[in-house]
Amino acid sequence: MIMMSKTTAPQILMISMLFINLMSSFLGSSFAVGEPKCKEAERQALLQLKEDMYGGDGWDDGLPSWAKEEEKKECCEWVGIRCDSNSGHVTTLDLSPSTFEDSHSTFSSVGNITSLLAHLPYLNYLDLSGAGFHDKSSMPNVIDALSKLTKLRYLNLSYTTLSGEIPPKIGNLSSLQFLDLSGNDGLRLKDLQNWLSHLSSLQLLDLSHTNMSLAHDWIHVVNNLPHLAYLNLSGSSLQNHHVVSPSFLSHINSSKILSVLDLSRNSLSPLIFQWLFNHSHTLIQLDLHDCQLKTSFPKSFEKMATLSYLDLSQNQLEGSIPTSFGSENNALTYLDLSQNRLEGCIPISLGNNMTSLEYLNLSNNTLEGEIPKSIWKICTLKVLRANDNALSGQLQLAKSSRQCVHFSLEYLDLRRNQIMGSLPNITMYSSLVELLLRSNQLNGNVSETLGQLSQLKILDVSRNFFKGAMSVTHFSKLFNLHRLDLSSNSQLALNNIPSDWVPPFQLKFFISGLAFWVPTSQIGFVHKSIMSKLISLIPKFQILFPIGFGIYHLIYIT
Known part of the structure; x- marks a missing residue:
């Protein structure tokens, strides 16, 4: 079945065009117009087909338009049926799940349906996807009938x-x-x-x-x-x-x-790349994830200038990403290199040349060094996942939008790295939905600009070295926040929180390891009125437990 679960907009458009061009040749002149043209023999075959699917008292439940009544006699107007507008012969039979209202196609016998199809010799379009047969469906028997x-x-x-x-x-x-x-x-x-x-x-x-x-x-x-x-x-x-x-x-x-x-999901030899590169001027989408490919990153990929979608994840690619990769790949919108054995630094060329990237996944490798500034300046980038590497340096986020009307970044996952420095001004990325920075070496104060991320749903900055105080400004516009984790930042405090403060968010989903040190003075104790407000926003099946002086830990009970 044609799947497009991970495709981005350009791939969907391209694949859709393939379908449209093909489908138009089937359906372009198939609508019945004017006087009824349904052939009686073909109508009877279709009614028998329906009875085979829905035998007994409820035989008309699944396809109510397929009926014997005079007002529904025109089979060319039945759901899932199209006829040639000139001859009236049935040319399309679509019994796929999308055709049915409250049920699906199940045939009592593969022999029954194949014998009935013999009465529809003008079919050019046949969709039986998802159909089930009560008997054992033998491919030779089906093809024997369809071959006619x-x-x-x-x-x-x-x-x-x-x-x-x-x-x-x-x-x-x-x-x-x-x-x-x-x-x-x-x-x-x-x-x-x-x-x-x-x-x-x-x-x-x-x-x-x-x-x-x-x-x-x-x-x-x-x-x-x-x-x-x-x-x-x-x-x-x-x-x-x-x-x-x-x-x-x-x-x-x-x-x-x-x-x-x-x-994808096969056991392939690296020799497959030599065949693929024969298509370097035509391939737009290439998926080789989970193919047990053990080799260095093929340099020839840089010559595949038409590629828009490339998935090489879950393999055993070794060595570094070539610095030349990206030099001619400016059509790429989707790149997944996760779960390999890649090492070294992220090439600057990824950001400088792949200016149409929407999805970039480099997670679960051993990449090191700083994330290049060029990555942060890709206007179209919506998803950046680089968790579980050895990345270091600081977050060199874009400070202005001179190159972009709008930065598109929605999902940022940098968990379990060695990134240092403070969390800088993040207002350029106002579309962020998930910000995951758990288990790094981030320190200093948390920027108050965090509170401007009105689309943010998940915030995890746990297991870092943040310090200082967080105030209501840090949460001022987090209207959509439903998961918050500030745990294991021993010098981070909630401070200057008015006792009548009403949080703008609804913590209604899941909170993992939430730790608050909320002093009412520089040493201080937990401010009960503040904690009660936070607790009131937590579902009843989650319980807040004290784990130390002024520190509370939230346990999720399933």
């Missing part, structure tokens, strides 16, 4: 509990432009040359979460699909030995338009 629908250009059988091997007959569907068999983990794919090579019109192919452990020829076959723009093989049990020799990879004729490639 030679006009099909769109076929979606994702998450249909299909199992077994794909028979060569599927190659008869030579007009297919879209094929999705994803989410059928009992489906075994091998000898792709026998069928996939015959589908030369394919533009989008999704075989993710199937079993391709014996598909040794996948690269060779994929390279001979000249129109392929989208390929998803995520979690399909590809093995290291599936990647062919470097000499072969250097002489192959790859698809000239492959734009989106997802090979």
Whole structure:
């Protein structure tokens, strides 16, 4: 099933354009107009199909527009159905979950539905995604029936509990432009040359979460699909030995338009990079996360100027990020290098050249040194995660917005590093929703500008060395705050808090390790009226316990 869970706006737009171009060819002239044109034989086949799904007294619950009554006789107007506006033949059958109002498609027998589809020979669009079969869904039986629908250009059988091997007959569907068999983990794919090579019109192919452990020829076959723009093989049990020799990879004729490639959650060899770089001028989205890739960071990535989305997380990439990386990658909006073995400093080029970045994740490596000033000046950056490294130096936040109309940063996670210095003026980042600075070496006073972050929901500055007093100014506009952690800052105090102060926030979600030292004088004790106000904002299933002189610790009870 086509997934876009982590894509940013440019990727969604690009993938959407692929779908729109493809879908317009299916649906452009399919609306029924004028006199009813529904073919009686096809209408009866559809009614029988519905009865197979909803047999018994409630057979019309799921598709109320599919009915026998005279006023609903026009099947071309039924939900999930489209017809050719000239001939009246049914061309589209969509039984995907989005079609159904209060239920989903479940068929009593795979044999029933495939026999009924034989009465719809003009179908060019068939979506059975998410359909369940009460009997064991044998792929050979399904394909045996579908292979007669030679006009099909769109076929979606994702998450249909299909199992077994794909028979060569599927190659008869030579007009297919879209094929999705994803989410059928009992489906075994091998000898792709026998069928996939015959589908030369394919533009989008999704075989993710199937079993391709014996598909040794996948690269060779994929390279001979000249129109392929989208390929998803995520979690399909590809093995290291599936990647062919470097000499072969250097002489192959790859698809000239492959734009989106997802090979994540497989076991791949670093040799895969040699094949990928044959697509350096076309790839826009590349996902290789969790592929067990053990190698140094490939320098050739800097030549992939069209890349907008790159995910290399959860691998074993070693060494430093090349200083030249980013020099030609100014189209990147999404970059995830987290959970690797990268070391050294963050290249300045990441900020100087990748000026369109929206998401940057460098967490769980051993990166060191100071975060370059150029990173903080990326106007479009919404998410910066660099937690669990060995970063040091100070936070060189932007002090003006001369380069940006508005800084977009919403999520900043720098937990568990060695960052020093004070928390500087942060008003340039007024969109911050989460600010996570736990377990660093930050010290000095906490800037009062913190209180201007009206969108802030989570604030964690625990386990640092902050000192001095925090006043109502630090919280003045934190209207959305629901998680606050100031613990383990032994010299940090709440001071000069009026006894009638009403906090602007609602601590209604979760507070972890909240420690307050609230002196009424320079030595002081807990000011009961202040603590009672804070406690009143805490859910009843959370309990505040004293843990020392003037210090309270909040325990979350589940």
